[in-house]
């Protein structure tokens with residue numbers, strides 16, 4: 001499934017505009033794949049002279065990269081577009097060029113025509129599969145003054161046409177995201193992704209390895225492979241065959257300097273034996289897996305078209321834990337899918353108790369126009385969804401706190417990524433993505449060092465270095 005951390009609006013990257021360049025301001029909503037896509041759109045526009053600026057007021061071009069997964073996505077887009085239009089008009093009053101406004105991402109894909117009808121001042125609407133055509137669209141928009149819409153699912157892969165990434169999407173250059181797969185053919189009842197991102201496609205193995213190599217050369221130590229259905233990855237291996245995720249992970253683990261590999265988001269149905277074995281055999285694969293289950297009720301899983309039962313999920317987790325006893329799990333849940341009874345919801349609570357999650361994301365079902373569930377009878381009352389969500393989140397919170405508390409006294413390898421808030425403090429991440437703070441010297445930033453965990457803080461851990469310096 002798609003990702004997980006639905007983030008708030010982000011602006012990338014924060015740089016000022018050099019002379020003679022045109023300002024580009026990208027606003028990113030939604031998942032990490034959108035963050036990655038925004039960086040690639042920035043790359044693709046660089047040869048046209050577009051350089052990132054920190055605000056839309058400075059920008060000759062503004063891209064709003066949208067997310068459709070949550071409620072009222074379209075309304076949020078129209079309100080943001082109204083704001084951008086006002087800024088563009090103020091630029092003109094100040095004697096500057098009006099800004100080209102582009103809407104990208106999943107809302108653009110799903111509601112392109114509607115956007116142009118309701119916001120005719122928008123110049124470009126483009127779906128996630130057509131970013132490589134952005135320069136051509138910008139040129140056409142600039143020439144014609146008319147709107148350009150491109151939400152096809154082209155036959156050519158956008159990855160084959162995008163320039164090489166200029167700078168990886170990183171936190172302090174040590175961790176990066178890398179999109180290896182897009183789209184989904186699973187058609188879960190509630191989900192827009194198959195309609196907005198299209199069918200499953202995978203990047204070729206050599207192209208992924210090249211990008212990963214460049215990331216590692218620039219200092220990256222941890223790569224998170226992204227895809228809506230990342231464990232369905234099957235890229236052309238450049239030798240007449242295809243490579244699956246375990247093979248890709250093995251090739252990545254062989255890159256000198258790359259210490260950690262993660263992947264998200266996976267579907268239980270694509271968690272095959274080879275991938276389970278990889279969690280035993282590939283030490284670079286972090287023991288933290290995001291494996292959405294959505295519901296613990298077989299009736300609802302069926303209505304959701306998830307293609308497995310709750311016991312099959314339990315059995316899968318048991319096999320994974322057998323292969324990798326340290327494995328911790330994260331998941332996504334939806335409460336209030338059409339038809340969900342109290343008994344169904346209790347089955348979800350039971351599944352959570354049975355498995356024990358280190359972390360999870362949970363949502364109230366919200367209908368997406370055009371998806372099968374939206375048209376189903378027995379929509380659940382909002383007030384009931386609220387109560388169920390609160391109950392589920394309380395249980396998940398308890399489990400997360402217990403998981404973090406359990407770390408106290410353990411020694412975890414921490415990849416230090418930057419300075420902490422207090423002087424003399426450095427901060428990093430554990431294998432389980434927990435932020436860890438220690439007293440330590442800046443020299444350790446970029447290294448993975450054993451840390452004895454001494455305290456659980458609200459959303460992070462504190463610890464002490466097991467040894468000050470790692471021998472080369």
Ligand code: 5AD
Nearest residue numbers: 001002003004190332363364365366
């Ligand atoms: N309503 C509520 N939650 C949804 N998700 C996807 N579509 C919907 C929807 N219509 C959730 C799923 C998915 C996560 C990214 O967002 O749990 O795994």
Ligand code: SF4
Nearest residue numbers: 001184187188191193
């Ligand atoms: Fe994930 Fe199902 Fe949506 Fe595909 S259709 S992205 S598997 S939730």
